[in-house]
Amino acid sequence: MFFPSTIPRIDQYYRPESLEEAVALLASHGKEARVLSGGTDLVTLMRNHALAPRCVIDISRIGDLGYVRFDEAGGLRLGALATLKALEQSTVVRERYSLLHEAVVHMGSPTMRNQATVAGNICRASPAADTAGPLLCLEATVHLVGSGGRRSVPITEFFAGPGKTVLAADELVAEVRVPTLPPGTGSAFLKLMRVAEDLAKVSASAVLTLRDGRCTDARIALGAVGPTPLRARRAEAVLVGASLDDRAIALAAETAAEEIRPITDLRSTREYRRQVTSVLVSRAIRLCVDRRQ
């Protein structure tokens, strides 16, 4: 056993100028290749010898992919290279997708947010990926480009397991699209950490729509409490059609805690995660109600 001092040898480094070119490189190098954009995950994994790709495809210089765009019809569009910082600084994200803003401002350090991308965060498919919960609640679609062409996948079908997505070996995320939210909607993201900068012990995201005092749509997502970031569908069902009184909120919170499959790891315990999931869900629901626009 030894603790490595350096990144394993990389034989080839490519800097494609378009996504299509990157996809072609991916297709020709297969499993030997890894995509580099922000580097915050890949370089760390290589450093710890958890990954030793022979070939690195650096997509960070592909032009015009760092965008965060919004229009009423199409909603929010996040380019493949949109950084967490770009989201953090976006007024439209802060004002219209407050849960996404809240998730981003508590991810890593400001320096890290400068390097890390949203696409990288979801492609890593960590159960604790903080942008995943908000995107699940916002029912985002992930637009992929591969050698077979383009396709889109609902984010709710994107995660396949810890560290696994439905991305094929020759596919890349080209864009993440987030629909606009109907009037009467509020959202919230809450996260518990060990210290002020940390991965989530548990995170809860919620997007609720209310009309005439009743909940017409409810979406709740939970992070770090199962093999993938997940939607708490039964808890959502408790809320839809209900007036959001204390009893309904408590029932939804309890239901959410039953839907998760938490484990004990270095960050927290199974019991704690279960217990605070209810607390966070309940708090997130109340915040949504207060914040609805």
Place this chain on the structure above:
Amino acid sequence: MATRQPVATSNGLAVIGKRVPLKDAYEKVTGSLEYAVDFSLPGMLVAKVLRSPYAHARIKRIDTSKAEALTGVAAAITYQDVPDEEWLDRSLNYLGPVLEDRPRFAGREVAAVAAVDYHTAEAALRLIEIEWEELPHVFDIMAAVEPGAPQVASFGNVREAVVEEGDLEQGFAAADLVIEHDTRMGQQQHAPLGRNAAIARWKGDKLTLWTSTQTPFQLRDSLARHLGLPQNKVRVVNHPAGASNGLWWTNNFHFLAAHLARKAGKPVKLELTQEECFATVKRRDKPVSKVRLGLKRDGTFTAIHFKHYFDNGAYGYKPYPYESVSDLWGGQRPAIRFEYYGVSTNLVTAGCMRGVGDLSMGFTMEQAIDRAAEALGLNPLEIRLKNHIRAGDPIYSQKFVFKRLGAPFPGEYLSSGALDQCILKGAEAFRWSEKWKGWGQPTEVDGSKRRGVGMATATHICGGRHLGCPSVVVKVNHDGTVHIFTGVGQQGQGADTTQAQIAAEALGVPVETFVGTHGDTDTCPWSPATVASVNSHQTGMATRLAAVDARRQVLELAGLMMEVAPEDLDIKNGVVFVKGSPDRSLPFSEVTSMKHPVYLTPPDIIGRATANLPESQIAKMFMSHFVELEVDTDTGEVKVLNFVGAHDSGTIINPSICENQVYGGFLLGAGHALTEDMVFDEQTGRVLNPSFLDYKVLTTVDMPTGEGSDMSALFADCYDPLGPYGVKSIGEGATCPVPAAVGQALYNALGIRLDNPPFTPEAILEALRQQRNGKEAHSNGHAGR
């Protein structure tokens, strides 16, 4: 945040008590300060270390031939290449061979290679073939003391020591109340920012080793002994260290670098990774402590019986945790018996970390005192004020040292002490009387948020006679600038600055004229080590005397030049003048640059001193810490809101440095109390969180500053009769009271006693759950507490 000015204890002094910038501040802010990891030599090879995957195993066969045959590999070493003997750390933090055929913890060095680059070195490690035989291991300290436990060390698993005074049975017989209290603590790691490296180079039969260490001379002496070389054939060149907190002393990797460089015939750099720093060198000794405290109804302590088991890990050799808790509560002369058990286990070596026994044993003792105070209807301040030690009181903690040396105990007394000021002034600054609502009573409740306050006290040594004599040289250059040579380590505590302040004060020149060289063993005089908070007080004595010696020589010269008796002259602020006639003066630099009438060159002025602590009197630092925190009872999250650290460190040499020491002590203590905990694999004993990713230390945002929060340090008005200019020390003690203060504040916020830090949200929610269940069980007529 408020920047509180400390009480002025340095009236009439020119340099002591001033907020002098750090001597190396310019290098630090420009990034030019050279830590050991920044040092390199031409033609240097890099080293990598192969480590044991097993907690305890025997190497039946090891073959490095394939590794050595790899192009670019210059040398590989195993236990067959090093002396078959154990080296001993002077403070007993290590006893073991450099390499051996029976590694005793997972992560222990097994072999090392030197190669042209890391890829080659790592490839070579993969080519080393080993046939293993696994041996039984033991991880838990209480299991390791059982008869029949797997034997870890050559000397058995347990090292014992006792300090006792008075008749314990009588003491307990006289008690109206006996409190029994047990604690376990989590596993703190030094978690240094900045790593370390050892760069070894042989020229003929002379070894030079560049590294960052608190103990350059111990390292030099240990290397010479181990390698069978005279001390002038080993040179250690010390570099500043990143936040060492007791980690970088004389460590096993230093020896590996020396052996590798000799075998390779080239300079070798062994630079540790973060994971190696966290998981293979040292950690704080993990304690299991049991105390019985006997008291009279009025709170007077009559007897203390303490049993302290602490983990030495695989290669620690300590019988004793370097503590002063046994002295702290001697104000009313209780009978004491303190038993210490240093226990070997198959986990990474454990040993000293900032605060040592006064942190861990202090935690247990403070909690026992709290329980007693509540039972007797006393508040936490009263019971401490009634029992703590004061100047002139006898102290006994060193008795066992004399016993081991076979010398009669001369009787020792405390030279100065102002814990009462720390308690009272700290309480006032904290507004304790407004916030304290009684035992188990929150200061404020708002929904799920409950606030509570807590306080605790501690003491710690300021060096020790047994460490030996620090020596210092103060050399005055012809142009009047001054060079100071010491053996102090530089790990952020500012000793190079504070020693320069002491010397500047004694010499009468501005501190800006000083430059220091510290811990180059070929050019600096011998010093024991930067351990045991030795520098301000003990090293400072030698520094002052060396400067006084230089001053005497300057005055003799000035006397010749001015035709005045030297005793009629004085030096202040770089000017030599006739006492009482300040207009008859010469600039300091004019005196030192003048041609000597006999030597025909300007004189060489070299002041030197070797000084140890006097017999029979001992100085200790004291401190009282106050903490206000808020707990969210839904999530168990704890936020520290306010902190006051009140310290008696004698005269304060540099308030800014001392404030930073208090804040740093809070950071380590609060980390230990709230988040820091090493996790070991239950099967293999491997450290599972050897990095900042999962070993969580507090961040800027976690510190209680801004938004209505405040941290402050204040200093008692106390002049120690032994220390230079009344100075004591500060560094280690600043960590000690924090976990107990946090524990008390949690109790007051929640009404729940938590005995085993870290007090994580997980532990707090579990305790709240048990409290609820307990209440349900008591709901039929029992009021409970």
Place this chain on the structure above:
Amino acid sequence: MAERIELRVNDRNQVVEVEPFTTLAECLRNQLGLIGVRVSCNQGDCGACTILVDGQPVNACMELAIEAEGRSVTTIEGLARNGHLHPIQQAFVEHHGMQCGFCTPGMIMVARALLESNPAPTEQEVKEALVGNICRCGSYPKIITSVLSAAQTMREG
């Protein structure tokens, strides 16, 4: 397969030969001698190696050197001008915003980026900006004071 790349480092053009696996931190430290790029955790958890790439703070340990080809890099060594400390450096000296000094360059580089975009930060904003920079000596209160003081000095020009 080493490649020659051009970088602009502290306002000077540099040509370095790097392997694809060389990190930017390794390149700056080992090839250009910029030891002020402190490497501690080597995986983005401590902030000690923070530098500016095209004006934006970056953990130099998490970026490959080859990625930075053609970029403009500023390290702590590039802050002082003609021997005059930058006001942030000066404030750290005066207010003792350091103990061992290992975190100091990273702290100062983050502070510089912060004050560039927010010349009058609140104490809380300073704390949040520095949340990824570990100071194991616990000098945080004086580090915060240093940054706030530097901000004031810089505003007053």
